[in-house]
Each structure stands twice: as C-alpha cells, then as structure tokens.
Amino acid sequence: MAIDHLDGRMLVLLAKEPRIGVLEMSRRLGVARGTVQARLDRLQSNGVIRGFGPQVDPAALGYPVTAFATLQIRQGQGADVRAHLTTVPEVLELHTTTGSGDMLCRLVARSNADLQRVIDRVVGFDGIVRASTAIVMENPVPLRIIPLVEQASTER
C-alpha cells in the first residue's frame, strides 16, 4: 500500500510510455528485469495499478460535449436510480455525495441539443426529484494521477 521511489518512477515511466516493455523499463531505471517484474506484479495485486485499459476519448467517438449533473434523489430510491443510470451509456461516472440524497454524474453527448435528450433520459425516472446540470467548457486539468504518485513516493 505504501509505494517507494522506485515504484513512483515506474509509474511515471509507464504513464509516459505505456507501450514500454518490462525489459526496456528495467534498462531505463537501471535495475534488473526481475525486480521490475516483481514490483509490477505487486503493484497490481496491491490494487495500486487497477489496469492498463485503453483511454478512449469520447470526443473522438463523436461525443464532444461533457456535462456534470447533480441529482436529488427521493428517499429510499437510491438503488433504483443507480440501476437506471447504469443503463444509460452516456453516463460515464456516478457518485453519491454528502447532502440529502444527492448524486453527481458525468455525462457526454453528441451536441448541446443531444445533451437535452440525454438529460431527459437520465431524469425521466421516478426516483429523481430534481436535476441541475453544468456544461463543461474547458478542461484545464484532464484527469491526472502522476503528481499524486510523485508526492506519495517522495514524502516517505
């Protein structure tokens, strides 16, 4: 669960050049191949590395509009709402947050007009009392983890 400096360097290297192999990585880091292999296995079984899935850009798929919707849920309908939202492909992410039955979800749509359709589908469900939506204009900091990794592997 705690990661050291070598772990950190491995993660940074993997983030920069994901298609790199274990052998090449060991050369860059100046350690033996077995070490890198063992560390990688450990990081994965630790859960620190959840996987290496492809990072797909919704915009390139034809969904250039992103929005965040805050949903107010009727008491006791949480489970149903979750099940409902899971079936909507445009719902990329869903969180339950503090506050009275609130959820926050990330949506994508083909256009601003299409966003209306998506929102209608999202809120067209009985347990949802109210929804307020904020459309994303810019994304100055795309989802990142490296700065955190560096902090976690250095401050030790």
Place this chain on the structure above:
Amino acid sequence: MAIDHLDGRMLVLLAKEPRIGVLEMSRRLGVARGTVQARLDRLQSNGVIRGFGPQVDPAALGYPVTAFATLQIRQGQGADVRAHLTTVPEVLELHTTTGSGDMLCRLVARSNADLQRVIDRVVGFDGIVRASTAIVMENPVPLRIIPLVEQASTER
C-alpha cells in the same frame, strides 16, 4: 473518427484484458494480425485511443477520500486560478463550466481531516471567491467508456 463494429470489439477486448498482445487479439477476433495492427495504429493516431497509461487507484496510494468542489472565480482571474490548481497534486481534474466563472474540480485526500487541509490549499488563493464541496460516499458507476463504445460502434 467513426468506429465500426470490429473497432468496438477491439476496444472491449482491450478493456477486459489490457495486457493482451496484437497476435492474441487477432486470434480472438478471428481476423488477421495485420488488420488488428493497422486498426490499432489508426485508432491511436485518430485520437480515439489516447493511450494505455496505468490506471492508478488513489485509495491504494493512501488517498481514500474523494470530493468535488465547485469554485466561484473572480472575473478575469481564471488563468491564475488554473495555474494555482495545477500545482496542487490532490487536484486530479479541473473543468470550467457554464455559469458565472465557475469551476468544478475533483479532489482526493488522506482522510476527512486531511480534506480540510487540501481545501484550504485550494481556496487559499486570491481569485477564488467561494467554494462548495461535496464529499463522495459511494461510486456506483466508476469511470467507464465501454457502453458508449458499444453504442458508437453498433448504431452505424
């Protein structure tokens, strides 16, 4: 920019078993290796596949608390605020949204108490007028893209 059914199957397969090789993938999909290779190259230069970076779990790194903060920015201070937030490792993501100078950011922290420190650091900056924070309790739908990929590759 448009992806067909084979592209979709490749992405699904990659998401399920990311460490799979081009050869094994071609076997599973029943197509020639060269085809898979060419398609993968195309998807990457298209920008559909942004990369294969490791998906690191902040919780496993010692940051189990996630929160979303809505920031109200003073007119004209947007750029400064962005630069400021970029320097905070616990800020994993930042969006500017519709509304008067609003930003939405995703934060992580070591604990609820630590979240206070993070928020102080985030809002301890001149251009930020007000901040409201929602702590994430559950994450019923973790960031996903496969359903969207399937929709995009089928509806054609």
Place this chain on the structure above:
DNA sequence: CTGTCGACTGAACAATATGTACGGCTGGAG
C-alpha cells in the same frame, strides 16, 4: 556476533510476440 529473511542481481533457456514485408483476393467507388 550470527543466522535468517526478503529483496535485488545477473544469467540462462525455451517459447512467444513483434516489426516488417510480400503477393493475392474482394467489394465498392468512380
């Protein structure tokens, strides 16, 4: 001080995957 333990190294091996190239086939566009 000494023994044990976990982690790292360097090496080796067979098995497998990669990069790259070729000719041939086919369906759709012009």
Place this chain on the structure above:
DNA sequence: CTCCAGCCGTACATATTGTTCAGTCGACAG
C-alpha cells in the same frame, strides 16, 4: 470495367516474455 483500399495468409529476423536459479546484500531478531 478498372482502380484501389482494406483484408488475408504467409514468411523471416529480431526482441521480449515467462520462468528458473544461484549468489549478494542489508535489516533484524536472538
């Protein structure tokens, strides 16, 4: 009808992987 992009099957040299092993090192308990 012809051209062409895209796919297939094949081939080859090279590189990487999975796996194992013995040896070294530092931390730590007795």
